[in-house]
Structures are given as structure tokens and as C-alpha cells.
Amino acid sequence: MARLGMLIDLSACVGCAACAVACKMENQVPAGASRLWIREREVGTFPNLTVEFRPEQCNHCENPPCVPVCPTGASYQTPDGLVQVDYNKCIACGACVAACPYDARYINKKGYADKCTFCSHRIAKGQQPACVETCPTYARVFGDLDDPNSEISKTLKAAGRQDVLRPEMGTRPKVIYLNAPSKKGLTQEVTRHD
Amino acid sequence: MTEFYSLPNTGEFWHWTNALHFVLVGLAGGMALLAAILTLRQHPERNRYLWLAALLIVLDLFVLWAESPARWRFSHVWLFLGLHPSAPIWWGAWGLALSLVATLAVVLKPWVGFLRRIPEQLPGLLLLLGSLVALAYPGFALAVNTTRPLWNSMMLFLFPITALLMVLAVALLLGSEWARRWESWAAVLSLGLLVAYPFTLPEAARTHLLHEGLLGYALAGLLIAVAALLFRNPRWAAALGLAGAVGLRWVLVMVGQFQSPGL
Amino acid sequence: MKLERRSFLKLSAAAVGAVSVGGAATLVSRAKAAPWYTQEVRQVFSICENCFWRCGIKASVVGNRVYKVEGYKENPKSRGMLCPRGQGAPAQTYDPDRLKKPLIRVEGSERGAGQYREATWEEALDYIAKKMLSLKEQYGPESIAFFGHGTGDGWFVDFLPAAWGSPNAAKPSVSLCTAPREVAAQYTFGRAIGGHEPIDWPNTRYIVLIGHHIGEDTHNTQLQDWSQARKNGAKLVVVDPRFSTAAAKADRWLPIKPGTDTALLLAWMHVLIAENLYDKAYVQKYTVGFEQLAAHVKPYTPEWAEKETEIPAQVIREVAREMARHKPKAVLPPTRHTVWYGNDTQRMRALYILNALLGNYGREGGFYIAMPPYLEKYPTPPLPLEPNAGGCSGPAKAESEPEGYKPRADKGKFLAKSTAIQELIEPMITGKPYPIQGLFAYGINLFHAIPNVPRTKEALSKLDLYVAIDVLPQEHVMWADVILPEATYLERYDDLVAVAHKTPFIELRMPAHEPLWDTKPGWWIAKELGKRLGLEQFFPWKDIEEYLDTRLQSVGLDLETMKQMGTMVQNGKPWLTDWEKENTLPFGTLSGKIELYSEALAKAGFDPLPVYEPPEAAPEGFYRLLYGRSPVHTFARTQNNPVLMEMEPSNSVWLNAEEAQRLGFKAGDYAYLVNQDGVREGPVRVKATQRIRKDAVYITHGFGHKAKGMSLANGRGASDSYLQTRYTLDPISGGAGLRNNYVKLEKAPAPRLKSVVQILKERRA
Structure with missing residues (x-):
């Protein structure tokens, strides 16, 4: 069985949001909800600056906190390691939304929880997820992490710095970020008290 | 930024x-x-x-x-x-x-x-x-939900205890005298938990609680405190305790939907 | 788990059975209607219209709706990828705010009051034709001006005015955008740069971007190529007063003082020549005027430039040496929008000359030589005038008008042959050199493109006829006498798009479905109007299919075949070596070589070598107003697109964090921008940032709409265009330098507006 994952090269990403719009169109995501968004953050002081453009979406965690809390089995992991929602089993209780450390899920008004599926309907047809296919900066690679010959495995092997979001949560995300622009790794929100 | x-x-x-x-x-x-x-x-x-x-x-x-937005779909029952x-x-x-x-x-x-x-x-x-x-x-x-720091393991105590405070208060209001002693205890315990709770929080979560829920939290605390200490009039104590417990649960559910910092 | 569940279910079979008698119907009820991609999807080739880049796309259509567009591999523009604007573009077609029927301004109502009555196409077109003919009678055909932008503008800005006999046809993409770089390229290389900047990105090793916002302007192919270049290890230097997205990816960022770019370019030339680092063989073989150039740049030392640009001399020297080390695979690509300070043709000349010193024009890793594809016109009787709205403009030469036709109304104000759109506004007010009494506006946004909006409004109020052809009720559209609602790009054919490229190509736009509402494609409107104007002989085609089929036959194709291909690619001649094999050179200058020293400019009375002019200083207490692009928006045309507006609902004003603190602005505060002439825009959110110098502020272009009929766009953010009440005319190209406008910030309340998401949710409900 495959172990599907995605990597995003932050040194390539310009935060143009082509992926986010492609996702919105492909999946007809309702207004006010997102399956994919860009976080843009500056680091440093003039003129020694970097900017991190960071697309975020469901991480399809290997240890997904959203799955065990589901009371009906609607949230589940596929044999390929994707975290999915069976819309017909979902009661929209919001337990999975609460459990997700990445704000990746939302409740669709039609009565189910929803989120990035890695475009499973496209994968099934042998296509790439919409965000990967459209990316004009070649920042995204999607594929089987278990196949040593896949582009994603080869890229990861050759890569320098690798990061995931919130590693301390123990979720083991399968969206992997390469080349974070800051030497300290992925940026984090500085909480302000103003 | x-x-x-x-x-x-x-x-x-x-x-x-x-x-x-x-x-x-x-x-x-x-x-x-x-x-x-x-x-x-x-x-x-x-x-x-x-x-x-x-x-x-x-x-x-x-x-x-x-x-539930899924209320007309019974297939999940x-x-x-x-x-x-x-x-x-x-x-x-x-x-x-x-x-x-x-x-x-x-x-x-x-x-x-x-x-x-x-x-x-x-x-x-x-x-x-x-x-x-x-x-x-x-x-x-x-x-x-380990990702929501306001919902820490204190919830395991706060929710059952405040639930007991609520129902014992209702029992008192219904005139069941046996509830009196227990209601006081529940109020005292609730108050203790309420006072201790902010200290069990990581700083960001505490700041969020004080920013977003201070009024509700303080009001609930005040009501429960009065209920715990106002022994003279058990009916009043019960009513205030009930209100305080309702408020506390409400605040915790609403304000607690705070994602932990780190993104 | 599965087994357990099954046994559990067996145990409760009785209970389930009992309940399901009542619930049988709902048992099968599904949560989700079948998504579009599970239905029967047609794929239709087209060309994106959410910017001028014109990527080839494949639209996925179900019934009368396009759900998704994608690039396709065979198209040299998209190559299977699309930018956010392209991805989101279909949402415009289904925008409920669209213009749906022809409208005629209520008789007696004032222009700009927005009072209209619905009309049939017959009535609207008859009305226009009658007015046009009477204007022609009274003032001559040149009294009607034709402005336009977009793929369909060929019908209304090139073809119709040439057939009608008016030289006053103009596109904002010339004098408000590319004119200086195109004119400078003609004077230097004798060739156009063209719509698609011909940089050989994949092979380049060293890139210097000057005010070039790759990543924020998301020109699809360019962004792909630039990313590829960086993946291939090319070094990147970004010169910009602002830490742009490109700067964020750069190896070096040079935060230059705004307006001093020419000084930097001259100093770089100085170092290359003084240190003998330029490509001698190339310069000798392909250029003229090196001796004059060497003498000219001698005084422009890095130390001199440091005082002007505030970039350390040492850094200037280092970058020049690094450039030289990578030559000829070091390149300084020209930006698209080059109308900055008014002396812009000279700056662009300096840029090209520097490139020539690096020996990169026509060589791998530098500029490739773009060739247009072979494609013949549809045969018509000769048009009275030559279309000259332009894009690319030739060098000035003696130019005369055909017998009986007047010259352009802007002629004599500047050297270039192409029309400067902003110079045609004045004659509408003054009647000098002759009256312009009628105006067509196709696709162009008059208020968000042409500087000095109050003047434009005055001009509009004086016209005898003003026709707007558009898709949305933009503010300027609601001033027109007649509004013609055009079908969007997904609902119409357009003329073939022929792209000059490394591999020249032709691409097709065909409709994905019938036009919605009572809208019509541009080609139909032009032909119907032509018929009513007595120009029928110039529109001999039966319909667009026949027109396209005829043109395609000139390249051995037909329309049906092209519909299956989308794009037809031809061979180019990208390198000097390709030309030398045929014993020619690509340079169309008088000397036949790259002209470092321009004899033609000297003869016309201009500096034959680029001269630096310091920018004028900002008034006390004001910041220089810089502007640029958002990756998810194009100009002022996407701010009503629900998908793109959800991505970015407003612009914000970038203000240096220290300045923000000094002025008392906190992150998230709002400000009014007030310019040097007292024009106020906003409220707009303040972005207090480290990413900009202290002497300038920056906003993205296209926001600040004041169009009541555009429910998402109206009132969000601030418009840079409204704040550009002044411009500095470039005497060579006719470009309008827009960066000599200044603003100060005043505290403002947060605007009281429904959020975009709120409006969209209410629409759905």
C-alpha cells in the first residue's frame, strides 16, 4: 500500500495562492471555508529580512487526532494513509474540527465535516491534486512516501531542512515543508498582549 | 505581521x-x-x-x-x-x-x-x-482536544462537579432538604476548581481566557462564591450556584475553542 | 473493528429493523449532491482573460457552467499550470452583478448619475450608429476616440477605428505601461520586447531585477521560468525600495532610493567598462557607439551612485563583478510597467545597454529573439488607416497621414508613433488640436487606468457620445450613453491570438457555452456596428467561425482541427546564431546593430546616451506613493470576483514600521491616504512593516472601487489611480510617469462594510 504525502518547497513558494484558488474551484468549497490557505509572515528587521510564504492544508497525519474522536466512524484513514470523511456517516458534531491542530476542517452547512482530500477523485484518475498541478513555481510534489523511486521520496532524500507543522503534537503530518526561509525553521505566531 | x-x-x-x-x-x-x-x-x-x-x-x-445541520439525515443514527x-x-x-x-x-x-x-x-x-x-x-x-489548551484535564473535574452543583441546586429549589449539604460541597469544590483553573493554564491560554472571557468567568466565579458562602439562605444560594455553574460551563465551551499558538 | 461492528449490528438487528421501517427513506438520503466532476464533463480549449498574459486553458464544462479551468501542456504559455487569477476567472462569468442587457442612459439624466433603461441590441446599435455618423458629418471621423484593453480590443481599437478613419485609438497598455521599454528597445535593438518578455530563464545564471515584481504579478510562464531558473541555481539580485516577494527570494536585496535606478545602471556600466569586464567580442561584433558610451559613463563611479541611490559603492561594485563573472548568462530583465518618473525611455535604454555589455541579447541565458508566428489576415479591402494603437511602437520617422485624414490628436507632444491614451483626454475638454466628441471604452477601466481622474470625468461630461462595452457595471461604465454588455471569455470566440515567442504560436478561444443573459461577443458587436456605419465591405465574413477558419487555412489548418488542438506551435529563431546561419542579424535599427549610442535620438534632439535625472523630492510630510500588483488580482477587473475576493478582499497600505509607530498607527489600524492635491482615498488598512523604506508607501493597484453595482468591489480599500492626479510625460515614449505622486496618512475609522464572505453567504441563502 502507498503512503501518500506532499512536500512544499518554501524556497520556491511565492505565496501567490494559485493552489488555494484551484482548490476552491475544483472542490467548490463554500464561501467562508477553506481547504487551503497561505500564511505570509515577515521575519527580521529592515534590511535583514526574510518572508515565509506558507501554504497550509490538511496534513493527512499518520496519527490524526481527528479520527479517534469521531463517534460514528465518518472520519477515517484510507489504506493509502489519507485522512478522509465519509459524508454519509457524518453527523456534523464538530468533534474532529475541535481536535484538528491545523484548523484544517470546517462544517459544511449541508451537514458534514469537510477538508482537503488531497483531491482523491483526481488521484483515482491518475491525476495530481489540483493544487500540485497548477503550482506555477514547482513548489509542490505529491506522491508515495514509501516508494523510494517516487519523485517525492527522491526530493526528500536530497533535501536539506525538513519541517512539519506542530511536530510537538505527535500527529506526524504528511505535508512536509522544505527549506524554511528562517534558520529557526517554520515561523510561529508571536502572541501579543496589546 | x-x-x-x-x-x-x-x-x-x-x-x-x-x-x-x-x-x-x-x-x-x-x-x-x-x-x-x-x-x-x-x-x-x-x-x-x-x-x-x-x-x-x-x-x-x-x-x-x-x-445539527445533519438533522434530516437519519442514516447516521x-x-x-x-x-x-x-x-x-x-x-x-x-x-x-x-x-x-x-x-x-x-x-x-x-x-x-x-x-x-x-x-x-x-x-x-x-x-x-x-x-x-x-x-x-x-x-x-x-x-x-490536546490542541485546545483551555480545555485541559481540569475539564474532567470541572464539568462533573458543576453538573452536580446545577442539579443539587435544582433539588434544593424543589425543596429537597437532603440536597443542602451536598450543594454546599459542590459549590465549594466548584469554586476551588474555578480559582485553581487559570493557574493550570499555559500563559497564552490564560491570556486568551482573560481577554475573551474575563467578564463571564469572573461573574460565574462571583455567583458560585456567593453560593458557596451564603449559607443563610439556601434557596438564594442554590439559584446563584445554578446560574454560576451554567455560566461557567458556557464560558468554557465558547472561549475554550482557542487553538493553541504555534502556527 | 469491522467484524466487531458487524456482530454488534446483528445483535441489534431487531431494533434497527423496527426503526428503519420509519426511516427507510432517509436511510438512503445522501449528504452530498454528486459533485461536478462525477457528471458528464466537456473539455473546451480557450484562452484565459483574467490578465493580458493569455494562457491557453482547458475549460471543464457541465451544461451551462464552467466549473474548473486548467492549463494544458501543449500551450507554451500555461504549460499545464495556471496562476490564481486564471484559476478563479470562471467565477466572473456567473457573477450576478454582470451587465445583462444593453442599456441606454435615460434621456435628460446626467452622465454619472447612473440612470438607465433597458434596450434591445437593435435599438442600442442604431442609436450609436446614428450619433457616430452625425459626429462624422460635423467634425470628421477623428472626433471619435477608441480606447480598449483585453483580447477583444482588436475589434474596437485596431480594426473598427482603422476602418472608420480615426487615428485616435489607444490602449492603456502602451503609454500607461510598456511604452518606454518598447520604444527604448526599438531605439537600441531595433526590435520590440513584446508582451512576453523574451528572457531565456532556464539557462540564466545571474538575474538582476529592478522594480520587477515577479511573484506578485504572477505572469504565469514568467513565474514558472523564474522559479525554474532559481531551482537551477541562478543567483538573484533584487533592486527595489520595497522588500517585494521577489526580494524575499533574492540572494541580495538592494533597497534603492526610489527614482534613482538610472544612476545605479550607469555605475554598473562604469564598473564593467572601467574594470574591463564587459563582453568585448560581443560589443565589437554586434554594437555601435561603444566609444561614446565609455566616455559618457566615465564620471558615474559607484561612489557617485551611492550618494544618489543609497546603495553602498562596494555593493554596486560587487554586483557588477558578479554579473560579469556570469556573462553572457547574466540578465537584467525589463519590467512590464515602466512608466515611473517620466524619463523612463532613457532608463530602459540604460538597462538594455547594460545587457548588451554583458553580451546576452540573442544568446542563451540572456534575451532570446522572439518571432511572431506566421498567420495571415482575413482578406479585406485596404483599410483607410493603419491600426496604430499599438503595443509595440517603431522608432520615429517622418510620418504622414493618408490624404484627407487628420493626424493623431496627441501628435507632437512626444516622439513615439503609438498613441498616448492620457493625451487624448485634454482634446475632449479643450477641443484642441481638434475636437474629440465621441468615445468608445472597451474593457478598459477609465478611472482606474488613466491618471488625473477629475480631468477624465470632466472630459466624459463634455462628450456627445460615450459608448462603454464591458462585462461589469464599473464606475466609468455607468457614465456611458449606451452600455453594451459583452459575453465573457468563456462564452465567446475571439480573434486568434498570435504570440511572439521562443516558439511562436497561435492559440484559439472558443466558447464553452452560449452567452448568458442578453450578452453578445465583441466580434458580433463590431460587425453589426460596422454594418450600420456603412463599413460593411470591411466586415466581409459571414460569422466568426468562417473568419477564423479562413485565417487558419493560411497556416494549413481549419477551425475544426484547431478546436481539437487549442494551440499551434511554430519554429522560432531565438538565437543570434540562428540568424547568422542565414547571414542576417535581427536588429532593425538604422545601423543594423545594437545602438549603444543612438544617432536617431540625437537627430530628434534627445540624449543619445542615457542621462540620469534625480527624482523630484517629496513635499515635507509626504511619502512617495508606490504601487504594484496583488498575485490574486488583475488591475481593477477582478475585485468583484467572489473567489478572488475571498482570497484577498482589500488592499492595505505598506508603511515602514518605525514610521507607523511615529505616526501612532498600530497593526490593523485604518488610514486615509491624502495626496499632494488633496485627493483622499480609503479608509485602508495600515500594514506596518519592515518591508519598505521610510520614504515611500505602497499599495496594490485595483482596489478602491466606487461602483455601486459591483457589490463585492464597491468601497473596499484605496485606489492608487485616484491618487495619481499628476503624471510626468516621457517626451520620447509618451508614457505617463506615475510615481511623482505623494501621500500622507490620516487616521481613519474602520470602514463599515459587510464582509465579502457575509455577502456571498447571503447570496447563497
Whole structure:
């Protein structure tokens, strides 16, 4: 069985949001909800600056906190390691939304929880997820992490710095970020008290 | 400075209807516990509380149904029959269902013949079990979300204790004198937890609580404090304790939907 | 788990059975309607219209709706990828705010009051034709001006005015955008740069971007190529007063003082020549005027430039040496929008000359030589005038008008042959050199493109006829006498798009479905109007299919075949070596070589070598107003697109964090921008940032709409265009330098507006 994952090269990403719009169109995501968004953050002081453009979406965690809390089995992991929602089993209780450390899920008004599926309907047809296919900066690679010959495995092997979001949560995300622009790794929100 | 193209789903996912559920389920579970104990002790007031418990459970289930965007799709009802022990909501559903069945088994005796053949101790024990699950489940449903720092393991104590405070207060208001001592204890315990809780929080979470929920939290604390200390007039104490517990649960559900920093 | 569940279900079979008698119907009820991609999807080739880049796309259509567009591999523009604007573009077609029927301004109502009555196409076109003919009678055909932008503008800005006989046809993409770089390229290389900047990105090793916002302007192919270049290890230097997205990816960022770019370029030339680092063989073989150039740049030392640019001399030297080390695979690509300070043709000349010193024009890793594809016109009788709205403009030469036709109304104000759109506004007010009494506006946004909005409004109020052809009720559209609602790009054919490229190609736009509402494609409107104007002989085609089929036959194709291909690619001649094989050179200058020293400019009375002019200083207390692009928006045309507006609902004003603190602005505060002439824009959110110098502020272009009929766009953010009440005319190209406008910030309340998401949710409900 495959172990599907995605990597995003932050040194390539310009935060143009082509992926986010492609996702919105492909999946007809309702207004006010997102399956994919860009976080843009500056680091440093003039003129020694970097900017991190960071697309975020469901991480399809290997240890997904959203799955065990589901009371009906609607949230589940596929044999390929994707975290999915069976819309017909979902009661929209919001337990999975609460459990997700990445704000990746939302409740669709039609009565189910929803989120990035890695475009499973496209994968099934042998296509790439919409965000990967459209990316004009070649920042995204999607594929089987278990196949040593896949582009994603080869890229990861050759890569320098690798990061995931919130590693301390123990979720083991399968969206992997390469080349974070800051030497300290992925940026984090500085909480302000103003 | 952080900017976004499109936004992560950081908005409120549980709304006032859900907060209402967290109050009702406390009342239902707590009332079921009182009813179970009274039934097991063959207390003369037990029927009143069994009825109350049944009513609150039904009301809570109705609220859950009415607020669900999936309410016209019943295909999921049987899905609870699957085994999902890692999901507190699954336990909660079973706890409430069991409690409802057990209460009905006792209160419907006068009308349903075969129920009379069952000794009251059996549904009493089942009700005890169900009510304990129903009492415990809200705290677990929140505490299980390790990513929401305001919902820490204190929830496991705060929710059952405040539930007991609520139902004991109701019992007092209904004139059950046996509740008086227990109500005071529940109030004192609730107050203790309420005072201790902010100190168990990581700084970012505490700051968020004080920013977003200070008024509600302080008001709930004040009400419970007065309830815990105003022994002279138990009715007043009960009313204030009830209000404080409702407020506290409400604040914790609404303000606690705070994502931990780190993104 | 599965087994357990099954046994559990068996146990409860009785209970389930009992309940399901009542619930049988709902048991099968599904949560989700079948998504579009599970239905029967047609794929239709087209060309994106959410910017001018014109990527080839494949539209996925179900019934009368396009759900998704994608690039396709065979198209040299998209190559299977699309930018956010392209991805979101279909949402415009289904925008409920669209213009749906022809409208005629209520008789007696004032222009700009927005009072209209619905009309049939017959009535609207008859009305226009009658007015046009009477204007022609009274003032001559040149009294009607034709402005336009977009793929369909060929019908209304090139073809119709040439057939009608008016030289006053103009596109904002010339004098408000590319004119200086195109004119400078003609004077230097004798060739156009063209719409698609011909940089050989994949092979380049060293890139210097000057005010070039790759990543924020998301020109699809360019962004792909630039990313590829960086993946291939090319070094990147970004010169910009602002830490742009490109700067964030750069190896070096040079935060230059705004307006001093020419000084930097001259100093770089100085170092290359003084240190003998330029490509001698190339310069000798392909250029003229090196001696004059060497003498000219001698005084422009890095130390001199440091004082002007505030970039350390040492850094200037280092970058020049690094450039030289990578030559000829070091390149300084020209930006698209080059109308900055008014002396812009000279700056662009300096840029090209520097490139020539690096020996990169026509060589791998530098500029490739773009060739247009072979494609013939549809045969018509000769048009009275030559279309000259332009894009690319030739060097000035003696130019005369055909017998009986007047010269352009802007002629004599500057050297270039192409029309400067902003110079045609004045004659509408003054009647000098002759009256312009009629105006067509196709696709162009008059208020968000042409500087000095108050003047434009005055001009509009004086016209005898003003026709707007558009898709949305933009503010300027609601001033027109007649509004013609055009079908969007997904609902119409357009003329073939022929792209000059490394591999020249032709691409097709065909409709994905019938036009919605009572809208019509541009080609139909032009032909119907032509018929009513007595120009029928110039529109001999039966319909667009026949027109396209005829043109395609000139390249051995037909329309049906092209519909299956989308794009037809031809061979180019990208390198000097390709030309030398044929014993020619690509340079169309008088000397036939790259002209470092321009004899033609000297003869016309201009500096034959680029001269630096310091920018004028900002008034006390004001910041220089810089502007640029958002990756998810194009100009002022996407701010009503629900999908793109959800991505970015407003712009914000970038203000240096220290300045923000000094002025008392906290992150998230709002400000009014007030310019040197007292024009106020906003409220707009303040972005207090480290990413900009203290002497300038920056906003993205296109926001600040004041169009009541555009429910998402109206009132959000601030418009840079409204704040550009002044411009500095470039005497060579006719470009309008827009960066000599200044603003100060005043505290403002947060605007009281419904959020975009709120409006969209209400629409759905």
C-alpha cells in the first residue's frame, strides 16, 4: 500500500495562492471555508529580512487526532494513509474540527465535516491534486512516501531542512515543508498582549 | 505581521446551541445520577427525579437534533451502534441512551406490566452507570482536544462537579432538604476548581481566557462564591450556584475553542 | 473493528429493523449532491482573460457552467499550470452583478448619475450608429476616440477605428505601461520586447531585477521560468525600495532610493567598462557607439551612485563583478510597467545597454529573439488607416497621414508613433488640436487606468457620445450613453491570438457555452456596428467561425482541427546564431546593430546616451506613493470576483514600521491616504512593516472601487489611480510617469462594510 504525502518547497513558494484558488474551484468549497490557505509572515528587521510564504492544508497525519474522536466512524484513514470523511456517516458534531491542530476542517452547512482530500477523485484518475498541478513555481510534489523511486521520496532524500507543522503534537503530518526561509525553521505566531 | 490569502478555519465551530447542550447534558446526567442514587436507596422522592432526568435527557437530545445541520439525515443514527470507544461523544450517546432506558424502565412501571417484574435495583444500577458516563463525557469531549489548551484535564473535574452543583441546586429549589449539604460541597469544590483553573493554564491560554472571557468567568466565579458562602439562605444560594455553574460551563465551551499558538 | 461492528449490528438487528421501517427513506438520503466532476464533463480549449498574459486553458464544462479551468501542456504559455487569477476567472462569468442587457442612459439624466433603461441590441446599435455618423458629418471621423484593453480590443481599437478613419485609438497598455521599454528597445535593438518578455530563464545564471515584481504579478510562464531558473541555481539580485516577494527570494536585496535606478545602471556600466569586464567580442561584433558610451559613463563611479541611490559603492561594485563573472548568462530583465518618473525611455535604454555589455541579447541565458508566428489576415479591402494603437511602437520617422485624414490628436507632444491614451483626454475638454466628441471604452477601466481622474470625468461630461462595452457595471461604465454588455471569455470566440515567442504560436478561444443573459461577443458587436456605419465591405465574413477558419487555412489548418488542438506551435529563431546561419542579424535599427549610442535620438534632439535625472523630492510630510500588483488580482477587473475576493478582499497600505509607530498607527489600524492635491482615498488598512523604506508607501493597484453595482468591489480599500492626479510625460515614449505622486496618512475609522464572505453567504441563502 502507498503512503501518500506532499512536500512544499518554501524556497520556491511565492505565496501567490494559485493552489488555494484551484482548490476552491475544483472542490467548490463554500464561501467562508477553506481547504487551503497561505500564511505570509515577515521575519527580521529592515534590511535583514526574510518572508515565509506558507501554504497550509490538511496534513493527512499518520496519527490524526481527528479520527479517534469521531463517534460514528465518518472520519477515517484510507489504506493509502489519507485522512478522509465519509459524508454519509457524518453527523456534523464538530468533534474532529475541535481536535484538528491545523484548523484544517470546517462544517459544511449541508451537514458534514469537510477538508482537503488531497483531491482523491483526481488521484483515482491518475491525476495530481489540483493544487500540485497548477503550482506555477514547482513548489509542490505529491506522491508515495514509501516508494523510494517516487519523485517525492527522491526530493526528500536530497533535501536539506525538513519541517512539519506542530511536530510537538505527535500527529506526524504528511505535508512536509522544505527549506524554511528562517534558520529557526517554520515561523510561529508571536502572541501579543496589546 | 501575519497576512493571509484565504483564511484557515479558525472561526467558532461550536455555537450557542452547543453551549446549551453542554449545560443541558450536565443537568440531564446529574439528574440521572441523583435519580439513580435515590432509586437504589428507595427514597420516596425518587420518582420525581426519575421523571426530571428523563425529561432533561429528551430535551437535550432534542436540542442536539435540532441544532445539527445533519438533522434530516437519519442514516447516521445506527452508526453509534458501531464501536468507537476513543470518541467521548460515542460514550456520551450511549450513556444518555442507557440512562433514558433505565429511567423509563422505572417510571413506566404503572403502565407497562412486564416492567413490574424487574426489581428496581437493576435499572437503578444501569442508571447509575449511564449517568456516570453522561456526567463524565462532556469533560472528556473537551479535554481530548490536546490542541485546545483551555480545555485541559481540569475539564474532567470541572464539568462533573458543576453538573452536580446545577442539579443539587435544582433539588434544593424543589425543596429537597437532603440536597443542602451536598450543594454546599459542590459549590465549594466548584469554586476551588474555578480559582485553581487559570493557574493550570499555559500563559497564552490564560491570556486568551482573560481577554475573551474575563467578564463571564469572573461573574460565574462571583455567583458560585456567593453560593458557596451564603449559607443563610439556601434557596438564594442554590439559584446563584445554578446560574454560576451554567455560566461557567458556557464560558468554557465558547472561549475554550482557542487553538493553541504555534502556527 | 469491522467484524466487531458487524456482530454488534446483528445483535441489534431487531431494533434497527423496527426503526428503519420509519426511516427507510432517509436511510438512503445522501449528504452530498454528486459533485461536478462525477457528471458528464466537456473539455473546451480557450484562452484565459483574467490578465493580458493569455494562457491557453482547458475549460471543464457541465451544461451551462464552467466549473474548473486548467492549463494544458501543449500551450507554451500555461504549460499545464495556471496562476490564481486564471484559476478563479470562471467565477466572473456567473457573477450576478454582470451587465445583462444593453442599456441606454435615460434621456435628460446626467452622465454619472447612473440612470438607465433597458434596450434591445437593435435599438442600442442604431442609436450609436446614428450619433457616430452625425459626429462624422460635423467634425470628421477623428472626433471619435477608441480606447480598449483585453483580447477583444482588436475589434474596437485596431480594426473598427482603422476602418472608420480615426487615428485616435489607444490602449492603456502602451503609454500607461510598456511604452518606454518598447520604444527604448526599438531605439537600441531595433526590435520590440513584446508582451512576453523574451528572457531565456532556464539557462540564466545571474538575474538582476529592478522594480520587477515577479511573484506578485504572477505572469504565469514568467513565474514558472523564474522559479525554474532559481531551482537551477541562478543567483538573484533584487533592486527595489520595497522588500517585494521577489526580494524575499533574492540572494541580495538592494533597497534603492526610489527614482534613482538610472544612476545605479550607469555605475554598473562604469564598473564593467572601467574594470574591463564587459563582453568585448560581443560589443565589437554586434554594437555601435561603444566609444561614446565609455566616455559618457566615465564620471558615474559607484561612489557617485551611492550618494544618489543609497546603495553602498562596494555593493554596486560587487554586483557588477558578479554579473560579469556570469556573462553572457547574466540578465537584467525589463519590467512590464515602466512608466515611473517620466524619463523612463532613457532608463530602459540604460538597462538594455547594460545587457548588451554583458553580451546576452540573442544568446542563451540572456534575451532570446522572439518571432511572431506566421498567420495571415482575413482578406479585406485596404483599410483607410493603419491600426496604430499599438503595443509595440517603431522608432520615429517622418510620418504622414493618408490624404484627407487628420493626424493623431496627441501628435507632437512626444516622439513615439503609438498613441498616448492620457493625451487624448485634454482634446475632449479643450477641443484642441481638434475636437474629440465621441468615445468608445472597451474593457478598459477609465478611472482606474488613466491618471488625473477629475480631468477624465470632466472630459466624459463634455462628450456627445460615450459608448462603454464591458462585462461589469464599473464606475466609468455607468457614465456611458449606451452600455453594451459583452459575453465573457468563456462564452465567446475571439480573434486568434498570435504570440511572439521562443516558439511562436497561435492559440484559439472558443466558447464553452452560449452567452448568458442578453450578452453578445465583441466580434458580433463590431460587425453589426460596422454594418450600420456603412463599413460593411470591411466586415466581409459571414460569422466568426468562417473568419477564423479562413485565417487558419493560411497556416494549413481549419477551425475544426484547431478546436481539437487549442494551440499551434511554430519554429522560432531565438538565437543570434540562428540568424547568422542565414547571414542576417535581427536588429532593425538604422545601423543594423545594437545602438549603444543612438544617432536617431540625437537627430530628434534627445540624449543619445542615457542621462540620469534625480527624482523630484517629496513635499515635507509626504511619502512617495508606490504601487504594484496583488498575485490574486488583475488591475481593477477582478475585485468583484467572489473567489478572488475571498482570497484577498482589500488592499492595505505598506508603511515602514518605525514610521507607523511615529505616526501612532498600530497593526490593523485604518488610514486615509491624502495626496499632494488633496485627493483622499480609503479608509485602508495600515500594514506596518519592515518591508519598505521610510520614504515611500505602497499599495496594490485595483482596489478602491466606487461602483455601486459591483457589490463585492464597491468601497473596499484605496485606489492608487485616484491618487495619481499628476503624471510626468516621457517626451520620447509618451508614457505617463506615475510615481511623482505623494501621500500622507490620516487616521481613519474602520470602514463599515459587510464582509465579502457575509455577502456571498447571503447570496447563497
